[in-house]
Amino acid sequence: MNSTAQLHQLNPNAIALCALGRWVANRQWVPATGGNFSIRSGDNSALVTASGKEKGELSPQDLLPVSWQGQQLSCSGTPSAETALHAMLYQLNPATKAVLHTHSVQATVFSRLFTQDNYLFAGYEMQKAISGISSHEQLLPLAIFDNTQDIPALAAEVAQRWHKQPLQYGLLVRGHGLYVWGNSLEQAKRHLEGWEFLINCELERFKIAGLP
Ligand SMILES: [Zn+2]
Structure with a gap:
């Protein structure tokens, strides 16, 4: 092993992201090699999961x-197909340290129930899992984007929406999955668990009360 590879092996951020991958996979949120994760390594760089792992x-x-x-x-290998969206999220907020993307059943189904580009969560204590939210009475929007195989176009659309109003540490891609991010890996994990919980609650509520 050369010295660069050795350094990479010992990188605590890389080790922590791999451990988080096991935690996410145990929850069935990244089936069939789906999803992708990244962690910032510099102002204009990150470590991103390789495609198909x-x-x-x-x-x-x-x-x-x-x-x-x-x-x-630029990358020497074949990073995940959705790397351009990760890179855009890092560029939109210099404080962002980690981006996590899941293909959970609940996020995928939820995103197909609405045609609008936004869903407002209200009334859940767990909304406070998302940074900046201090009360269940605060409205918490989750942006929804149409799916596309043209990831640079999707990234540009996310940027356009962000410039009108920064997104709340999460976005859904319709029929596809959830993206979350955070100012640390721990915060990104909390946002992931928070958003997946809130989506699950609404799906359960719709089963009893019907769609809004
Ligand atoms: Zn995906």
Whole structure:
């Protein structure tokens, strides 16, 4: 192993992201190698999961160093197909340290129930899991975007919406899954668990009370 590879193996951020991958996979939120994760490594760089890796079995060498200049990405391997959206989320907020993307059943189903580009959560204590929310009485919007295979176009759309109003540490891609981010890996994990919980609660409520 050369010294660069050794350094990468010992990178505590890489080790922590792999451990989080096992936690997420245990919850069935990243089936069939779906989803992708990243952690910031510099102003214009991050470690991103390689394409097609089982997220419950990641090791540090499955995380690829990616850097960007605007929309231009550079990476020596084949990073996840959705890397351009990760890079955009890091560029939109310099405080963002980690981005997690899941393909959970609940997020995928929930995103298909509405045609609007936003869903407002209200009345849940667990809304406080999302940074900046201090009361169940505060409205918490979750942005929804149409799915596309053109990830740079999706990233541009996210940026356009963000410039009108910054998104609340999460977004849904319709029929596809959930993206969350945070100012640390721990915060991103909390946002992931919070958003997945809130989505699940609404789905359970719809089963009893019907769609709004
Ligand atoms: Zn995806």
